[in-house]
Amino acid sequence: MTATLSTEAAAARIAPHVRRTPLLRAEADGRPLVFKLEQLQRTGSFKLRGALNSLLTGPLPEQVVTASGGNHGIGVATAAAILGLPATVFVPNSVPAGKARRIEEAGARLVRVGDRYAEAAAAAHEAAAAPGARYVEAYNDPAVIAGQGTVAAEIVADAPDVDAIAVAVGGGGLAAGTALGAGGRLTVAVEPERCSCLHQALEAGQPVDAEVDSVASSALGATRVGEAPFAVLSSHNVQSVLVSENEILAARDRLWHEFRLAVEPAAAVPFAAFLAGRVPGALPCVLLCGANADWTP
Structure with missing residues (x-):
């Protein structure tokens, strides 16, 4: 791992300026899970x-x-x-x-x-x-990827019994950072069906242009996964998963009604995969990445 891809070095650099966001242990549909409440970051997202x-x-x-x-x-x-x-x-x-x-x-x-x-x-x-x-790149930069990877490093440190981390994918920076910071645990990379540049890149063996048409596209609307994130995601323990628009909105609403967690649609994407049974593991972590939508349930 190069210096720019070190989540440990990134954590030391940014620690004075960011919140170490909390975890919430919960249960949904009879399965235990852990939420990483990154929507409580001081900017409302991991960015x-x-x-x-x-x-x-x-x-x-x-x-x-x-x-x-x-x-x-x-x-x-x-x-x-x-x-x-x-x-x-x-x-x-x-x-x-x-x-x-x-x-x-x-x-x-x-x-x-x-x-x-x-x-x-x-x-x-x-x-x-x-x-x-x-x-400053949004995702196609090793330093950005390492910074985003500090989220996963916190999860692993605070809940070492977590065995998979489910995360939403836009251009791939957060997902790649998660793969780097997960300590070998499975990264479940979740995308909307109509906004799936990583899924299509993995199928093609290289980044390709993809459709962008989703309720979550303001946050996940990259037309092509970044070369730097793809290099990480295609060489680590990563599983690509897709969810529908209805599943995303139902997951967002359930996060509010059942857990009183208000997030934007993009942040509900990995929870949608969990509810659909597409996130494996005895104790997966669902990373809630942001809450910058003006939304009232």
Whole structure:
């Protein structure tokens, strides 16, 4: 494992700035499980971890630039504010209003470009070419992956009896980090049926373009899994699982009604797989990755 892929080194870098989110031991449909409550992270999602580790790996830039569908932008904006750096976040016009508001509340300049993430990303990369600027990747960066992997490292340390970790997949950064930090345990990588770039990449043997059409696509809407995450996910103990739109929404609602856990649809994706019987293990952990949707049950 290279230095940039070390979850231990990442944990040491970011510890002063992030919350060590709690676990909740519970039971659903007669099966025990553990929830990792990462939606309680200070930015409302895990994205702060990877953004901080990326910025703290190497000299700090003069300004920070990124593109995001929402959660990554909030994480980068907050990381930049913590480190005293100006940040600009490019977003597509389709960005949820609540996520756009939180990016600006974190202190970043918000720039809307185009109708798709790819258009926002192209504009952001152009802006990041300016002297002193650094582009912070959403998932296709070993330092970001290692930062996200600190979530799994916390799970393993706080609940060593967990034998599988179920996690939602967008571009693959969190899932790859989970595989790195899981200590050899099974990573169950869960995606919506109509938003499944990892599943299709594993079938093809390489990253390929995939459809993006899901209630969870504002957080999981990558058209292609990143090369760096794919290298990790295709070489570790990973099982790819798909869930339907109805299963995602039912899982989200059940998290609220039964456990009083309010999350965005993307965070309910791994719990949907658990309820459908697609997550193996005597004591799996379901990672609830974010709660940045303006949603009322």
